[in-house]
Amino acid sequence: MPARTVGSLVLLDLTVPARDLARATGAPFEPAPAVVAELAKVCEEMAPMGRRMNVFGEAVVPPTDASAFEHLLAATGRDLRI
Template identity: 90%
Template structure:
């Protein structure tokens, strides 16, 4: 992959978390059953998915196994918002540890930087999904979008084969860099 390795992943994750946490923690439980741009998830399921990704990618940063076999109902906890904020801080800390970006990790034994970029993508794009479903504003940092544009350009074909990405959407005329990124993942930024 041709990432800008001069930009540390933990710095990008910190920026993504700074933008995502207010969106996620601002969700009213009354909106849990609302539809999201991810057809397979309502808001509650998407929050639980994102929460689970944030928790498991901490283990992947430490070259430990991750467990995606179950999906706990994190948002059933009374303090789920505080816990999500704490887990995103833990995620950033995990990816800032010496050696986190080095070598390989995960069941597919992928380069660690690539794996870390996957959680960066989830934290950014799923935050937009939540924002779109709940009417919250969301705009990620330009450096995060620039990095993710490279990630998507290289990973989209594999993502589509694995049904992680939908087919690309034609972005609207005059689309921003972030709208181009969303379109590359199969999301229509106009809806």
């Protein structure tokens, strides 16, 4: 894999679980829009492989008023209600 892809996957692996930790502790967490936009591209490209490797769950449908970050989370299989 190209180094940029590997770096983006590492950033994705830090960003998505950070939301889970923030949610569990009641802390706010909203990554920079530029980061979310870049990760959304990587996620779209890598999601099928991520699902085969059980890294991502099946995509969920985000609410109609979901933010770009919530769309990214839904693409990784995160249930936004929890």
